[in-house]
Amino acid sequence: MSKRHFDIQKVIIILGQTATGKSALAIKIAKKVNGEVISADSRQIYKGLDIGTGKISKREMKGIPHHLLDVANPKHKFSVAEFQQLAISAIAEIISRGKTPIICGGTGFYIDAITKGIVFPEVPPNYPLRKKLAFASDRALMLKLQKLDPERAKNIDPKNKHRLIRAIEIAKTLGKVPKIKVKTLPYKFMKIGLYLPPEKLKKKVGQRVKKMFKNGLLKEIKKLKKSGVSDQRLKELGFEYDYPTPEKVIKETLQYAKRQTAWFKRDKEIKWFELYI
RNA sequence: GCGCCGGUCGGAUAGCGGCUAUUCCAGGUGACUGUAAAUCACCCGCCUUCGGGCAUCGUUGGUUCGAGUCCAACCCGGCGCA
Numbered sequence A: 001m002s003k004r005h006f007d008i009q010k011v012i013i014i015l016g017q018t019a020t021g022k023s024a025l026a027i028k029i030a031k032k033v034n035g036e037v038i039s040a041d042s043r044q045i046y047k048g049l050d051i052g053t054g055k056i057s058k059r060e061m062k063g064i065p066h067h068l069l070d071v072a073n074p075k076h077k078f079s080v081a082e083f084q085q086l087a088i089s090a091i092a093e094i095i096s097r098g099k100t101p102i103i104c105g106g107t108g109f110y111i112d113a114i115t116k117g118i119v120f121p122e123v124p125p126n127y128p129l130r131k132k133l134a135f136a137s138d139r140a141l142m143l144k145l146q147k148l149d150p151e152r153a154k155n156i157d158p159k160n161k162h163r164l165i166r167a168i169e170i171a172k173t174l175g176k177v178p179k180i181k182v183k184t185l186p187y188k189f190m191k192i193g194l195y196l197p198p199e200k201l202k203k204k205v206g207q208r209v210k211k212m213f214k215n216g217l218l219k220e221i222k223k224l225k226k227s228g229v230s231d232q233r234l235k236e237l238g239f240e241y242d243y244p245t246p247e248k249v250i251k252e253t254l255q256y257a258k259r260q261t262a263w264f265k266r267d268k269e270i271k272w273f274e275l276y277i
Numbered sequence B: 001g002c003g004c005c006g007g008u009c010g011g012a013u014a015g016c017g018g019c020u021a022u023u024c025c026a027g028g029u030g031a032c033u034g035u036a037a038a039u040c041a042c043c044c045g046c047c048u049u050c051g052g053g054c055a056u057c058g059u060u061g062g063u064u065c066g067a068g069u070c071c072a073a074c075c076c077g078g079c080g081c082a
Helices: A022-033 A080-096 A108-115 A127-133 A138-148 A150-155 A161-174 A198-214 A217-226 A231-236 A246-265
Strands: A010-016 A035-039 A100-104 A188-195 A271-274
Touching: A010 A022, A010 A108, A010 A246, A022 A035, A022 A100, A022 A188, A035 A080, A080 A100, A080 A108, A108 A188, A108 A246, A127 A161, A138 A150, A138 A161, A150 A161, A198 A217, A198 A246, A217 A231
Parallel strands: A010 A100, A010 A188, A035 A100, A188 A271
Antiparallel strands: none
Protein backbone atom coordinates (compact mmCIF):
# COMPACT_ATOMS: atom_id res chain seq x y z
CA MET A 1 0.00 0.00 0.00
CA SER A 2 1.48 3.32 -0.98
CA LYS A 3 1.81 6.21 1.40
CA ARG A 4 -0.11 8.27 -1.05
CA HIS A 5 -3.24 6.32 -0.28
CA PHE A 6 -3.50 7.80 3.19
CA ASP A 7 -2.69 11.33 2.22
CA ILE A 8 -5.48 13.80 2.20
CA GLN A 9 -4.86 16.64 -0.19
CA LYS A 10 -4.02 19.82 1.66
CA VAL A 11 -5.48 23.17 0.78
CA ILE A 12 -3.88 26.14 2.46
CA ILE A 13 -6.05 29.10 3.42
CA ILE A 14 -4.64 32.49 4.21
CA LEU A 15 -7.17 34.84 5.70
CA GLY A 16 -7.42 37.83 7.97
CA GLN A 17 -8.20 41.50 8.07
CA THR A 18 -7.44 43.77 5.21
CA ALA A 19 -3.89 45.13 4.96
CA THR A 20 -2.30 42.42 7.07
CA GLY A 21 -0.06 41.14 4.28
CA LYS A 22 -1.99 38.10 3.09
CA SER A 23 -1.09 38.40 -0.59
CA ALA A 24 2.63 38.61 0.07
CA LEU A 25 2.54 35.64 2.39
CA ALA A 26 0.60 33.64 -0.17
CA ILE A 27 3.37 34.21 -2.70
CA LYS A 28 6.02 33.11 -0.24
CA ILE A 29 4.17 29.95 0.65
CA ALA A 30 3.35 29.23 -2.98
CA LYS A 31 7.04 29.34 -3.81
CA LYS A 32 7.80 26.90 -1.02
CA VAL A 33 5.08 24.34 -1.64
CA ASN A 34 4.72 24.64 -5.40
CA GLY A 35 1.36 26.29 -5.08
CA GLU A 36 -1.08 28.47 -6.94
CA VAL A 37 -3.22 31.16 -5.40
CA ILE A 38 -7.01 31.37 -5.47
CA SER A 39 -8.32 34.74 -4.42
CA ALA A 40 -11.27 34.81 -2.01
CA ASP A 41 -12.14 38.45 -2.19
CA SER A 42 -15.60 39.62 -3.15
CA ARG A 43 -14.28 42.76 -4.84
CA GLN A 44 -11.06 41.65 -6.39
CA ILE A 45 -13.14 39.22 -8.37
CA TYR A 46 -14.13 42.13 -10.59
CA LYS A 47 -12.26 43.51 -13.54
CA GLY A 48 -11.13 47.09 -13.21
CA LEU A 49 -11.21 47.32 -9.43
CA ASP A 50 -7.49 47.25 -8.87
CA ILE A 51 -6.24 50.20 -6.88
CA GLY A 52 -9.29 50.47 -4.67
CA THR A 53 -9.24 46.82 -3.66
CA GLY A 54 -5.53 46.55 -3.16
CA LYS A 55 -5.30 43.90 -5.83
CA ILE A 56 -1.95 42.26 -6.31
CA SER A 57 -0.11 43.33 -9.44
CA LYS A 58 1.35 41.01 -12.08
CA ARG A 59 4.80 42.02 -10.92
CA GLU A 60 4.05 41.23 -7.28
CA MET A 61 2.81 37.79 -8.24
CA LYS A 62 6.38 36.83 -9.07
CA GLY A 63 5.27 34.23 -11.51
CA ILE A 64 2.83 32.48 -9.21
CA PRO A 65 -0.45 31.84 -11.05
CA HIS A 66 -3.47 33.55 -9.49
CA HIS A 67 -7.07 32.46 -9.96
CA LEU A 68 -10.40 34.22 -9.54
CA LEU A 69 -9.12 37.72 -10.01
CA ASP A 70 -10.75 39.77 -12.75
CA VAL A 71 -13.33 37.17 -13.65
CA ALA A 72 -16.47 39.25 -13.19
CA ASN A 73 -17.89 42.41 -14.68
CA PRO A 74 -18.34 45.11 -12.04
CA LYS A 75 -21.55 46.21 -13.71
CA HIS A 76 -23.22 43.04 -12.52
CA LYS A 77 -23.46 41.40 -9.16
CA PHE A 78 -21.43 38.32 -8.53
CA SER A 79 -22.68 35.88 -5.93
CA VAL A 80 -21.12 33.62 -3.32
CA ALA A 81 -22.58 30.60 -5.04
CA GLU A 82 -20.89 31.51 -8.29
CA PHE A 83 -17.68 32.04 -6.45
CA GLN A 84 -18.02 28.70 -4.75
CA GLN A 85 -18.40 26.87 -8.04
CA LEU A 86 -15.45 28.58 -9.64
CA ALA A 87 -13.30 28.06 -6.58
CA ILE A 88 -14.11 24.38 -6.28
CA SER A 89 -13.19 23.73 -9.87
CA ALA A 90 -10.05 25.83 -9.56
CA ILE A 91 -8.98 23.76 -6.56
CA ALA A 92 -9.56 20.52 -8.43
CA GLU A 93 -7.76 21.80 -11.47
CA ILE A 94 -4.71 22.92 -9.53
CA ILE A 95 -4.52 19.62 -7.71
CA SER A 96 -4.83 17.71 -10.96
CA ARG A 97 -1.65 19.43 -12.08
CA GLY A 98 0.09 18.24 -8.94
CA LYS A 99 0.20 21.62 -7.27
CA THR A 100 -1.11 22.94 -3.97
CA PRO A 101 -4.04 25.35 -3.88
CA ILE A 102 -3.63 28.36 -1.63
CA ILE A 103 -6.83 30.26 -0.99
CA CYS A 104 -6.09 33.82 0.00
CA GLY A 105 -8.56 36.50 0.89
CA GLY A 106 -10.54 38.43 3.42
CA THR A 107 -14.13 37.63 2.54
CA GLY A 108 -15.12 35.25 5.29
CA PHE A 109 -18.34 34.18 3.69
CA TYR A 110 -16.55 33.17 0.52
CA ILE A 111 -14.01 31.14 2.47
CA ASP A 112 -16.69 29.40 4.51
CA ALA A 113 -18.61 28.60 1.36
CA ILE A 114 -15.63 26.48 0.33
CA THR A 115 -14.33 25.08 3.59
CA LYS A 116 -17.70 24.32 5.11
CA GLY A 117 -19.17 23.15 1.83
CA ILE A 118 -22.35 25.14 2.21
CA VAL A 119 -24.97 23.88 -0.24
CA PHE A 120 -26.78 26.92 -1.57
CA PRO A 121 -30.37 26.38 -2.70
CA GLU A 122 -30.43 26.23 -6.46
CA VAL A 123 -32.37 29.39 -6.89
CA PRO A 124 -30.49 32.07 -8.77
CA PRO A 125 -31.15 35.71 -7.93
CA ASN A 126 -34.39 37.01 -9.33
CA TYR A 127 -33.59 40.65 -9.79
CA PRO A 128 -37.01 41.85 -10.94
CA LEU A 129 -38.53 40.24 -7.85
CA ARG A 130 -35.88 41.76 -5.61
CA LYS A 131 -36.47 45.15 -7.11
CA LYS A 132 -40.18 44.84 -6.54
CA LEU A 133 -39.81 43.68 -2.95
CA ALA A 134 -37.26 46.33 -2.12
CA PHE A 135 -40.08 48.80 -1.61
CA ALA A 136 -41.93 46.64 0.88
CA SER A 137 -41.48 47.14 4.61
CA ASP A 138 -39.75 44.46 6.64
CA ARG A 139 -43.07 43.79 8.35
CA ALA A 140 -44.82 43.21 5.03
CA LEU A 141 -42.00 40.96 3.87
CA MET A 142 -42.23 38.97 7.06
CA LEU A 143 -45.97 38.43 6.59
CA LYS A 144 -45.33 37.31 3.05
CA LEU A 145 -42.69 34.84 4.15
CA GLN A 146 -44.91 33.54 6.94
CA LYS A 147 -47.47 32.64 4.31
CA LEU A 148 -44.96 31.02 2.00
CA ASP A 149 -42.80 29.24 4.53
CA PRO A 150 -43.79 29.53 8.19
CA GLU A 151 -40.88 27.33 9.18
CA ARG A 152 -38.23 29.66 7.80
CA ALA A 153 -40.13 32.69 9.06
CA LYS A 154 -39.71 31.40 12.59
CA ASN A 155 -35.94 31.68 12.71
CA ILE A 156 -35.15 34.42 10.24
CA ASP A 157 -33.92 37.87 11.24
CA PRO A 158 -37.29 39.68 11.11
CA LYS A 159 -35.80 43.05 10.25
CA ASN A 160 -33.18 42.01 7.78
CA LYS A 161 -34.73 42.88 4.44
CA HIS A 162 -32.02 41.31 2.32
CA ARG A 163 -32.48 37.96 3.99
CA LEU A 164 -36.26 38.20 3.98
CA ILE A 165 -36.23 38.93 0.27
CA ARG A 166 -33.85 36.09 -0.43
CA ALA A 167 -35.97 33.71 1.62
CA ILE A 168 -39.09 34.75 -0.27
CA GLU A 169 -37.20 34.33 -3.53
CA ILE A 170 -36.31 30.76 -2.59
CA ALA A 171 -39.69 29.88 -1.15
CA LYS A 172 -41.44 31.14 -4.27
CA THR A 173 -39.60 28.76 -6.57
CA LEU A 174 -38.92 25.81 -4.25
CA GLY A 175 -42.09 26.01 -2.20
CA LYS A 176 -40.03 26.48 0.94
CA VAL A 177 -36.53 27.26 2.07
CA PRO A 178 -34.60 24.01 2.38
CA LYS A 179 -32.82 23.13 5.62
CA ILE A 180 -29.17 24.02 5.79
CA LYS A 181 -27.16 21.44 3.97
CA VAL A 182 -23.44 20.90 3.93
CA LYS A 183 -21.33 18.90 1.54
CA THR A 184 -17.75 18.93 2.65
CA LEU A 185 -14.95 18.68 0.16
CA PRO A 186 -12.37 15.88 0.43
CA TYR A 187 -9.50 18.16 1.38
CA LYS A 188 -7.66 19.11 4.51
CA PHE A 189 -7.98 22.86 4.92
CA MET A 190 -5.19 24.53 6.83
CA LYS A 191 -6.38 27.92 7.96
CA ILE A 192 -3.73 30.52 8.61
CA GLY A 193 -4.98 33.80 10.00
CA LEU A 194 -2.92 36.95 9.83
CA TYR A 195 -3.42 39.40 12.62
CA LEU A 196 -2.19 42.89 13.38
CA PRO A 197 -2.73 44.68 16.68
CA PRO A 198 -5.09 47.65 16.31
CA GLU A 199 -2.44 50.34 16.36
CA LYS A 200 -0.36 48.66 13.70
CA LEU A 201 -3.40 47.96 11.58
CA LYS A 202 -4.42 51.59 11.78
CA LYS A 203 -1.02 52.69 10.63
CA LYS A 204 -0.90 50.13 7.87
CA VAL A 205 -4.35 51.03 6.58
CA GLY A 206 -3.46 54.70 6.63
CA GLN A 207 -0.35 54.09 4.56
CA ARG A 208 -2.19 51.87 2.16
CA VAL A 209 -5.05 54.28 1.58
CA LYS A 210 -2.72 57.19 1.01
CA LYS A 211 -0.89 55.10 -1.53
CA MET A 212 -4.18 54.29 -3.24
CA PHE A 213 -4.90 57.97 -3.74
CA LYS A 214 -1.39 58.55 -4.96
CA ASN A 215 -1.73 55.68 -7.39
CA GLY A 216 -4.86 57.11 -8.94
CA LEU A 217 -7.88 55.82 -7.04
CA LEU A 218 -9.94 58.75 -8.26
CA LYS A 219 -8.96 58.04 -11.82
CA GLU A 220 -9.94 54.41 -11.40
CA ILE A 221 -13.36 55.37 -10.12
CA LYS A 222 -13.84 57.80 -12.97
CA LYS A 223 -12.90 55.10 -15.43
CA LEU A 224 -15.39 52.69 -13.91
CA LYS A 225 -18.13 55.28 -14.13
CA LYS A 226 -17.27 55.97 -17.71
CA SER A 227 -17.44 52.29 -18.58
CA GLY A 228 -21.02 52.22 -17.34
CA VAL A 229 -20.79 51.23 -13.69
CA SER A 230 -23.57 53.12 -11.93
CA ASP A 231 -23.13 55.23 -8.82
CA GLN A 232 -25.37 52.79 -7.02
CA ARG A 233 -23.12 49.90 -8.04
CA LEU A 234 -19.98 51.77 -7.04
CA LYS A 235 -21.46 52.31 -3.64
CA GLU A 236 -22.28 48.63 -3.32
CA LEU A 237 -18.70 47.86 -4.17
CA GLY A 238 -17.60 50.12 -1.37
CA PHE A 239 -16.47 53.10 -3.36
CA GLU A 240 -17.36 56.68 -2.85
CA TYR A 241 -18.30 58.06 -6.20
CA ASP A 242 -18.54 61.72 -5.34
CA TYR A 243 -15.92 62.97 -2.90
CA PRO A 244 -13.85 60.16 -1.51
CA THR A 245 -11.33 61.53 0.93
CA PRO A 246 -8.48 59.55 2.44
CA GLU A 247 -9.89 60.10 5.93
CA LYS A 248 -13.22 58.66 4.93
CA VAL A 249 -11.71 55.68 3.15
CA ILE A 250 -9.45 54.95 6.11
CA LYS A 251 -12.39 55.08 8.49
CA GLU A 252 -14.47 52.78 6.33
CA THR A 253 -11.62 50.38 5.86
CA LEU A 254 -11.08 50.09 9.60
CA GLN A 255 -14.80 49.51 10.11
CA TYR A 256 -14.66 46.76 7.54
CA ALA A 257 -11.64 45.25 9.26
CA LYS A 258 -13.65 45.05 12.46
CA ARG A 259 -16.47 43.21 10.72
CA GLN A 260 -13.93 40.80 9.29
CA THR A 261 -12.63 40.09 12.78
CA ALA A 262 -16.13 39.40 14.02
CA TRP A 263 -16.55 36.81 11.29
CA PHE A 264 -13.23 35.06 11.70
CA LYS A 265 -13.46 34.97 15.49
CA ARG A 266 -16.09 32.27 15.28
CA ASP A 267 -13.83 29.87 13.44
CA LYS A 268 -11.75 28.00 15.99
CA GLU A 269 -9.78 26.12 13.34
CA ILE A 270 -7.84 29.22 12.36
CA LYS A 271 -4.26 29.38 13.53
CA TRP A 272 -3.39 33.01 14.10
CA PHE A 273 -0.05 34.66 13.44
CA GLU A 274 1.15 38.19 13.82
CA LEU A 275 3.27 39.17 10.89
CA TYR A 276 6.12 41.52 11.65
CA ILE A 277 6.13 43.96 8.80
C1' G B 1 -20.74 97.75 29.31
C1' C B 2 -25.68 97.28 26.69
C1' G B 3 -28.76 94.23 23.38
C1' C B 4 -29.90 89.68 20.95
C1' C B 5 -29.09 84.41 20.42
C1' G B 6 -27.44 79.99 22.35
C1' G B 7 -25.26 76.04 26.26
C1' U B 8 -28.97 68.58 26.17
C1' C B 9 -24.19 61.69 25.93
C1' G B 10 -17.48 61.72 22.39
C1' G B 11 -19.71 65.14 18.08
C1' A B 12 -24.31 66.90 15.89
C1' U B 13 -29.50 67.26 16.97
C1' A B 14 -35.12 66.87 18.83
C1' G B 15 -37.63 68.08 22.93
C1' C B 16 -45.78 73.86 22.32
C1' G B 17 -44.79 71.90 31.87
C1' G B 18 -46.73 65.67 32.35
C1' C B 19 -45.04 58.65 32.29
C1' U B 20 -39.08 55.76 30.41
C1' A B 21 -35.08 62.70 27.18
C1' U B 22 -35.35 61.82 20.53
C1' U B 23 -32.72 60.90 16.19
C1' C B 24 -28.07 60.70 13.33
C1' C B 25 -22.77 60.01 13.31
C1' A B 26 -18.58 58.10 15.82
C1' G B 27 -17.46 53.87 19.28
C1' G B 28 -18.41 48.62 21.37
C1' U B 29 -20.49 43.46 21.17
C1' G B 30 -22.64 40.04 18.13
C1' A B 31 -25.58 37.57 14.00
C1' C B 32 -24.67 35.73 9.14
C1' U B 33 -27.24 29.74 3.79
C1' G B 34 -26.97 32.81 -3.88
C1' U B 35 -26.05 41.27 -2.48
C1' A B 36 -21.08 39.81 2.44
C1' A B 37 -16.75 46.32 2.29
C1' A B 38 -23.82 43.71 1.83
C1' U B 39 -27.58 43.41 5.53
C1' C B 40 -29.28 43.06 10.52
C1' A B 41 -29.66 43.04 16.16
C1' C B 42 -28.09 44.75 20.88
C1' C B 43 -25.07 48.22 24.01
C1' C B 44 -23.19 53.16 24.14
C1' G B 45 -23.82 58.51 32.13
C1' C B 46 -22.79 55.24 36.70
C1' C B 47 -24.03 50.64 39.45
C1' U B 48 -26.31 45.81 38.59
C1' U B 49 -27.72 39.51 41.20
C1' C B 50 -29.70 41.55 34.00
C1' G B 51 -35.16 42.24 36.94
C1' G B 52 -33.72 46.62 37.66
C1' G B 53 -31.47 50.61 40.72
C1' C B 54 -29.33 55.72 40.80
C1' A B 55 -27.99 60.06 38.28
C1' U B 56 -28.37 63.79 34.48
C1' C B 57 -30.07 68.70 30.01
C1' G B 58 -23.97 75.22 31.98
C1' U B 59 -24.47 76.74 37.70
C1' U B 60 -27.45 78.25 41.86
C1' G B 61 -32.00 79.49 43.52
C1' G B 62 -37.32 80.11 42.53
C1' U B 63 -42.59 79.23 40.52
C1' U B 64 -45.45 74.50 40.23
C1' C B 65 -48.78 68.60 42.36
C1' G B 66 -44.92 68.14 38.49
C1' A B 67 -39.25 71.82 35.25
C1' G B 68 -34.61 70.07 30.01
C1' U B 69 -38.99 73.19 29.07
C1' C B 70 -41.35 78.97 32.87
C1' C B 71 -38.79 83.02 36.13
C1' A B 72 -34.23 85.33 38.41
C1' A B 73 -29.17 85.78 39.08
C1' C B 74 -24.60 84.13 37.75
C1' C B 75 -20.89 81.42 34.44
C1' C B 76 -19.46 80.27 29.37
C1' G B 77 -19.75 80.86 23.82
C1' G B 78 -21.45 83.49 19.24
C1' C B 79 -23.28 87.85 16.88
C1' G B 80 -24.54 93.13 16.98
C1' C B 81 -23.95 98.04 19.22
C1' A B 82 -20.76 100.98 21.93
